[in-house]
Amino acid sequence: MNLSRREWFRGLSAAGIAAVAAPAAHAREAKTVHPEDVGMLYDSTRCVGCRACTTRCKEVNGLPLDVVKTDGVAYNAPEDLSASNKSILKLYKNGETEAFVKRQCMHCADPACVSVCMAGALHKTQNGIVAYNKNVCVGCRYCQIACAFDVPKFTWNEPLPLIVKCEMCRHRPEGPACCEACPRGAMTTGTMAGLTEEAHRRIGNDPDKYDPKIYGEHDGGGLHVLYLTSKAVSFENLGLPDVPEQPIPQTSETVQHTLYKGFVAPAALFGLFTFAQYFNERRRQAAEDAQRENKS
Amino acid sequence: MSEHQAERPLGGPIFTPTLFVLLAIIFSGAALVCYRLLFGLGAVSAMNDGYAWGIWKPLNVVTFTGIGAGAYAVGLLTYVFNRWQYHSLVRSAIVVGAMAYTLGGTSVLIDLGRWWNLWVTFYPPLYNLNSVLLEVAVCVMTYTAVLWVELTPPILEQASRWKYEPVRRVAKWGLPWVRKALPFVISVALLLPTMHQSSLGGLYMITPTKLHALWYTPWLSGLFLMSCVTMGFGAVVIVENLTSLNYRRRMDQRLLGRMAPVPAMLVLSFIAIRLIDIAVQGKLPYIWTFDFYSKLFLVEMALFLTPALLMLLRSVRKNRGGLFISGVLLVLAGTVYRFDTYLIAYKPTTGWVYFPSLGELLFSACLASTGIAVYIVMIKVFPILSGVPSRKKPTIVAQA
Numbered sequence A: 001m002n003l004s005r006r007e008w009f010r011g012l013s014a015a016g017i018a019a020v021a022a023p024a025a026h027a028r029e030a031k032t033v034h035p036e037d038v039g040m041l042y043d044s045t046r047c048v049g050c051r052a053c054t055t056r057c058k059e060v061n062g063l064p065l066d067v068v069k070t071d072g073v074a075y076n077a078p079e080d081l082s083a084s085n086k087s088i089l090k091l092y093k094n095g096e097t098e099a100f101v102k103r104q105c106m107h108c109a110d111p112a113c114v115s116v117c118m119a120g121a122l123h124k125t126q127n128g129i130v131a132y133n134k135n136v137c138v139g140c141r142y143c144q145i146a147c148a149f150d151v152p153k154f155t156w157n158e159p160l161p162l163i164v165k166c167e168m169c170r171h172r173p174e175g176p177a178c179c180e181a182c183p184r185g186a187m188t189t190g191t192m193a194g195l196t197e198e199a200h201r202r203i204g205n206d207p208d209k210y211d212p213k214i215y216g217e218h219d220g221g222g223l224h225v226l227y228l229t230s231k232a233v234s235f236e237n238l239g240l241p242d243v244p245e246q247p248i249p250q251t252s253e254t255v256q257h258t259l260y261k262g263f264v265a266p267a268a269l270f271g272l273f274t275f276a277q278y279f280n281e282r283r284r285q286a287a288e289d290a291q292r293e294n295k296s
Numbered sequence B: 001m002s003e004h005q006a007e008r009p010l011g012g013p014i015f016t017p018t019l020f021v022l023l024a025i026i027f028s029g030a031a032l033v034c035y036r037l038l039f040g041l042g043a044v045s046a047m048n049d050g051y052a053w054g055i056w057k058p059l060n061v062v063t064f065t066g067i068g069a070g071a072y073a074v075g076l077l078t079y080v081f082n083r084w085q086y087h088s089l090v091r092s093a094i095v096v097g098a099m100a101y102t103l104g105g106t107s108v109l110i111d112l113g114r115w116w117n118l119w120v121t122f123y124p125p126l127y128n129l130n131s132v133l134l135e136v137a138v139c140v141m142t143y144t145a146v147l148w149v150e151l152t153p154p155i156l157e158q159a160s161r162w163k164y165e166p167v168r169r170v171a172k173w174g175l176p177w178v179r180k181a182l183p184f185v186i187s188v189a190l191l192l193p194t195m196h197q198s199s200l201g202g203l204y205m206i207t208p209t210k211l212h213a214l215w216y217t218p219w220l221s222g223l224f225l226m227s228c229v230t231m232g233f234g235a236v237v238i239v240e241n242l243t244s245l246n247y248r249r250r251m252d253q254r255l256l257g258r259m260a261p262v263p264a265m266l267v268l269s270f271i272a273i274r275l276i277d278i279a280v281q282g283k284l285p286y287i288w289t290f291d292f293y294s295k296l297f298l299v300e301m302a303l304f305l306t307p308a309l310l311m312l313l314r315s316v317r318k319n320r321g322g323l324f325i326s327g328v329l330l331v332l333a334g335t336v337y338r339f340d341t342y343l344i345a346y347k348p349t350t351g352w353v354y355f356p357s358l359g360e361l362l363f364s365a366c367l368a369s370t371g372i373a374v375y376i377v378m379i380k381v382f383p384i385l386s387g388v389p390s391r392k393k394p395t396i397v398a399q400a
């Protein structure tokens, strides 16, 4: 039997949550995309793979080039998202079919990285960007474990390391540089409401070309980066992971909130342990006394 | 004051060849730590963006404190379930626990990339209460302190016999106070592991797409809590055996044997809960795919089941070797479960590979050696172990 990894979390939402949360509380509410929040839309059918976006991304973020020498000529040839690449362009090729995909942080509506970060180094800003504040980051790298898209990267070889990830160019008043740099309008920015509408419009205008699904509209509880692809190339082909529609932090937070609600359970346990000791000690004393009396 | 003085120091020379070997490992580990501080984590470890926690979390933190959970396990049995006969095992277990937790904490400190920002864990306004890791951090730090507080009675007892008058006076003055506060300290010492040992499983509840279906469950917290108790019992059996083999003391085989059904039943319930949960979630077919993960799962289950069944046999409980092996298997099963969840059954989306570097192994060995060295010194100097024959003249040991 062949069970693929994408099945791993199937059944989680129904059975899992119910099993844990049934006796006590109900699931913590999902955080959703707000229509006015900023986001980005990547249309794989428009992208020609020029990498203007990723080059510009490096420039505006002051990230070093990943130089690879081929035949004496130096190229900037990054392989994947890394501490020096907040954004990456990847190629899918299968015979004649070719498609590109741009990857960067998805700016989840309900981000796992924010849920796990102990002092809010990764946090959600007013307009929906998932941002990083190095001053309260302890470098635990739990965000790397938690992110279903493997986005946060770590500067492993620095004595004073950092987490590196796309912050939607929040330091630039003009907004995302990659969207500005794209000559084909494959990567665009705007409000989530605007982008979703635009994505639906493109699918509606050319239903033969486009896959009817907008990746990120519901995946992972909603992402701030939406993806369109052609019918010929699936989202899976593009390497976009299959994630549940239920936001990932929901399970852990529901369990955690249930166990620690008002600190009642821990306080009760403390009381129980103290009482048990007191009670047991008295019983032990009584037994000792009885023994002594028997002897005399 | 020494009316029921069941525990005595072992005495004997401190600087033995064993200690020198341990010290050598400790110092090379310390050098490695300096190197890491200067050149970053990448310079000493094979950890990468895909396997961001490597072996240090599952081994130094989660396995070590699982072994250190003997204090929790025996404590629950003695104080809450009123099995006072096991009281003679408590002190030794607390020393093991104190060391395991101190070292686990040290490991985290070295492993934190931006360790200087650890102040945030002492500053509640910044707390993100959704973070399971925050719970672990605060709780483990507190518990480590509590374990050492639990060790003040033996330390003061010994100090009240030292030759320096002021030390004696302070110790004698302090002891009644400490004894009075002890029940509350013990309650805290039982509460905190309940919290963080379950959270150590809860940490991976955020990885439904990365952790294999046979390990991912919303019950991770409960399963980690149960398995830390069984590991703790196993560790107590191991340590009791080793100390009586290596030193002049008598081990109470009957006592350990009588305790054995407790972890055995716990393991059986652990297995039952896991299987039921897998069935309820409709993931049973994963068990018999016989791919790598299904085999891993079966091996893990066998590792849990074997010591449980052994410990239910009276012949094994009476047999010193048999019980010892069951103890070892208990610890091993819990360790494998922890490694599977944290590392082996965990898979990042892109093609990362990870194999621990020599540096990572050396640092873990350094921590383990520190634990063993301090434990040995502690049982020689302080009244920790029971079953130690009394000496007419206690040897005066060097006090540094």
Ligand code: SF4
Pocket: A105, A106, A107, A108, A111, A112, A113, A114, A130, A146, A147, A148, A149, A150, A151, A152, A165
């Ligand atoms: S993609 Fe990953 S890093 Fe980005 S917001 Fe979502 S969880 Fe965080």
Ligand code: SF4
Pocket: A113, A116, A117, A118, A119, A121, A122, A136, A137, A138, A139, A140, A141, A142, A143, A144, A152, A163
């Ligand atoms: S490494 Fe930093 S940003 Fe990531 S979870 Fe830890 S504290 Fe937060």
Ligand code: SF4
Pocket: A053, A056, A057, A058, A060, A061, A086, A087, A104, A165, A166, A167, A168, A169, A176, A177, A178, A179
């Ligand atoms: S938004 Fe900015 S940081 Fe993010 S991928 Fe685009 S250019 Fe890079």
